[in-house]
Amino acid sequence: MGTFDLLLQGLAAALDPMLLLYALIGVTLGTAVGVLPGIGPALTVALLLPVTYGLDPAGSLIMFAGIYYGGMYGGSTTSILLNTPGESASVITALEGNRMARAGRGGPALATAAIGSFVAGLIATLGLAFLAPWVVKFALVFGPRDYFALMVLAFITVSSAFGDSTLRGLTSLFVGLALACVGIDQLTGQARLHFGVPQLLDGIEVTTLAVAMFAVGEALFVAGRGNGAPDEVIAVRGSVWMTRADWARSWRPWLRGSFIGFPIGALPAGGAEIGTFLSYAAEKRLARHPEEFGQGAIEGVAGPEAANNASAAGTLVPLLTLGLPSTATAAIMLAGFQQFGLQPGPLLFATNPQLVWSLIASLLVANAMLLVLNLPLVGLWVRLLTIPRPWLYAGILLFATLGTIGANPSPVELAMLLAFGVMGYGMRLYGYPIAPVVVGLILGPMAEQQLRRALSIAQGDVTTLVSSPVSAGLLAVAALALVVPMILRSRGRGRVLAQVASDAD
Amino acid sequence: MTGLPIEPQRRPDGAAFVIAALLAALGALLVVEGISLPDRGGYSGVGPGKVPLAVGLCLLGLAGWTVLAGLRGETEVPPRQAARPVLWVLGGLVAQLALLHTGGFTLASGALFGCVAHGFGARRLPVALGVGLVLAGAVYAVFDGLLRLTLPAGPVERLIFGG
Amino acid sequence: MKRFILGGALAAVLALPALAADYTIMAPAGPGGGWDQTARTMQDALQKEGISGSVQVQNVPGAGGTVGLAQFAASTAGKADQLIVGGYVMVGAILTNNSPVTLKDITPVARLTGEAVAIVVPAASPLQTIGDLVEALKADPGAVSWAGGSAGGVDHITVGLLAKAAGVDPTRINYVAFSGGGEALAAILGNQVTAGISGVGEFLPQVQAGTMRLLAVSSDARLPGVDAPTLAESGYDVVVQNWRMVAAAPGLSEADRAAVLADIEKMAQSATWKEALATKGWADTYLAGDAFAAQLDKEIAATEAVLRDIGLVK
Secondary structure, eight states, rough: OOOHHHHHHHHHHHHHHHHHHHHHHHHHHHHHTSTTTTOHHHHHHHHHHGGGTTTTTHHHHHHHHHHHHHHHHHHHHHHHHHHHHHHHHHGGHHHHHHHHHHHTHHHHHHHHHHHHHHHHHHHHHHHHHHHHHHHHHHHOOOOOHHHHHHHHHHHHHHGGGGGTTHHHHHHHHHHHHHTTTTTOOOTTOOOSOOTOOOGGGGGHHHHHHHHIIIIIIHHHHHHHHHSSSSOOOOSSSSSSSSHHHHHHHHHHHHHHHHHHHHHHEEEEOOOOOHHHHHHHHHHHHSSSSSSGTOOOHHHHHHHHHHHHHHHHHHHHHHHHOOOOSSSSSHHHHHHHHHHHOOSSSSSHHHHHHHHHHHHHHHHHHHHHHHHHHHHHHHHHHHHGGGGGGHHHHHHHHHHHHHHHHHHOOOOOHHHHHHHHHHHHHHHHHTTTHHHHHHHHHHHHHHHHHHHHHHHHHHTTOGGGGGHHHHHHEEEEEEHHHHHHHHHHHHHHHHHHHHHHHHHHH | OOOOOOTTTOOOOOOHHHHHHHHHHHHHHHHHHHSSSSSOOOTTOOOHHHHHHHHHHHHHHHHHHHHHHHTTTTTOOOOOOOOOHHHHHHHEEEEEEEEHHHHHHHHHHHHHHHHHHEEEEEEEOHHHHHHHHHHHHHHHIIIIIIIIOOOOOOOOHHHHHHO | HHHHHHHHHHHHTTTOOOOOOOOOOEEOTTTTSSSHHHHHHHHHHHHTEEEEOOOOOEEOOGGGGHHHHHHHHHHHOOTTEEEEEEEEEHHHHHHHHTOOOGGGGSSEEEEEEEEEEEEEEETOSSSOHHHHHHHHHOOOOGOOOOSSTTTHHHHHHHHHHHHTTOOOOGGGOOOOOOOOOHHHHHHHHTOOSEEEEEEHHHHHHHHTTTTTEEEEOSSSSSTOOOOBBBBBTTTTTOOOEOOOOEEEESSSHHHHHHHHHHHHHHHHHHHHHHHHHHHOOEEEEEEHHHHHHHHHHHHHHHHHHHHHHHTSSS
């Protein structure tokens, strides 16, 4: 039987009304828990996985797919509305999305995120279905030196999230890189900067830093504006739906985000965040109105959100074909697959095609169900912003700390949440961008480890870094990304941008 | 969007020097750590201390740049801040931290909720605390009871959930 | 309908019987990993077999289990209802992290399961046997790059032991640590390194699919269904097992210790436990009480020696 027939068969089976109901329950539960600020998809999936245990295999598989996609999507809602990303992959979404929400355009931001997630989920799930064997071959070409080149490219492009001051952007990035040095050095087992605190030996948790800097820092900043200050957040201005212009500005970023996110998600050491960084940078470069970035550009929500969801499906490529979990969420999913008797690995597609295809069909159904559930709810979610501020922010902090306590109920972790929250507050006061700190903490260790691995394998020969076609190509792109804007600026085209940037602050 | 950039608030500002000092301290810490770690690069030639050293040196450079920017008056002037609400929010977080392992999740998070709500303008603190306790209790029931997320238990949890 | 199902789930959870002898098992790692799975499998078996009423699993992640170990040793003295899961990784982590709390500060109860380590090469590699690999290692240790799990972990220790057994200076091995066996797997499949080393279970599906070649395993005898020699029979005196154990609180009375031992023994012999081992592919390496304690002491001494040889412990 051909691939296509198997998929159709799986889809036909998944359209049973009872299974659709399970999909709806899964998507609802996933969204409901995922939407809580500070609780990301990994924790959502881990918490809700046991709910699927009692059902028959087909039912639990489809509910599981619903929880997974629901949790992925739910995270972006609070990022956009409340500036509280629950995980690193929606940090970039919060940049533009929250600006839009503050300007009363939370509805279109949520809608472009929802439809973008659907489009990306559809493309990437089909990619998983039909291209997995080829994608995985491509992914395995990546060795340490190629990952290092990818990190260099990510570092260069991340400057697009710096805001209006290079000094402050670079400072934020290097603070993140400094935090990344804390903990046991993975390559030698040497402890660094732990000050005798054993909890620091594993380094600083990205989730803790992101929740602290965004949720706690934001709450302090809003509190500091005082109660007398007029509330500058407007729930809805204009339509809650996307306008024709929003559609026209969103569809290309959805597609680009999907095509950036899927292959990067499929890289065993890529990580979902890298795709969102690259997508954001690409949209900023390609946008007709790049000056809107930082002020609430819809492209900056549509692209990264699509990339995030495409890479979530991309993660399933190494997971299913190699048995290789490349994110925390994937590691939990691996445990989930095992309960269905699904042993991910190179022989899975050959030995167990029925299960694989019903999983893929379930993902497609859950993806569609998510859109059905969430588009009508956009109007309701936006009302979140009309909750009186005392209850809203008290609730945000309650759930943000719940996420941290649930993952690791240690006083040290909570103290870090507090300390980084204060740091995020101080940085907001003096106009330092927040996202580069989180980016530095994510990229720093990856870049360092891959560099040292590459050099170790080549016994210290530095030329190894440019001697694979992939690494040479990526580094060339990085060099272009660095040099081209400089040339453009020196030829005068950058003058307008510089003018706009200096006006913005 | 047009006209001369008017910058009435840009003047040398003490904050820039405080920020620069903090950056320099962080940078120095990394440099010292980088130098004092044993150089065990093995075949890569890059030991565990090299990256902290490099990041530390860059931070020292950024500290210098911040001083220059401060002298030229290019520092961002912070918006006016009210101290009282900020302190209430911070107090709530500290209270939660202190109460978590002695009083349990419900008491600690209820205290957090009450303090934060009060700081944001909920007038009556006892009401805010009451709402916080009920909400935190409900969260405990759902996440610990239903979803099996182990949250720290204290007297309240033992009284209601018996365990 | 939805409300009905949710209500049913709620009722089912709330209606769990509350029996006596409620154990709390600490998994000194995050959810999802090997120790967490061991703890949750124990939870399941203890409850289903009626040995304990309601068993709680508590995750305390950090630093190869030493964070959880320190917390456990400090807070549970004399409490017979407290258990902790651990393993061989902890032995190395205690040494490399200079942990002030060691396995001497808790009461080892039993070894439950274990897995041998496998040495593989990419399918395209010219090396055909473990002998070929060791010859290459002798010729130029730096040119043989090993992909495996974290530095100082069981994979690293095995390479160090093999080098020593083959007469190669263990400090000169070119060991490249990856985060967990998974990333190492990708590096081996992508032909980025000379050889790879990780748990047998991690590599077996790839070996069966023909994408990598299994050269040797570190068990004391050949493994059923695995077509590869042991290191020992190939002439290198190296036997390594990545075991997992359960331990109890420090300062237990003799009676309490015996009671815990009896409960664990009952669990390890139960049908639920054996079935779980079979579905998860974990080998039953049950060894309890004083015999296990003696074995543990021997392993700690041997591990310390090899970590010194590699240069990870001063």
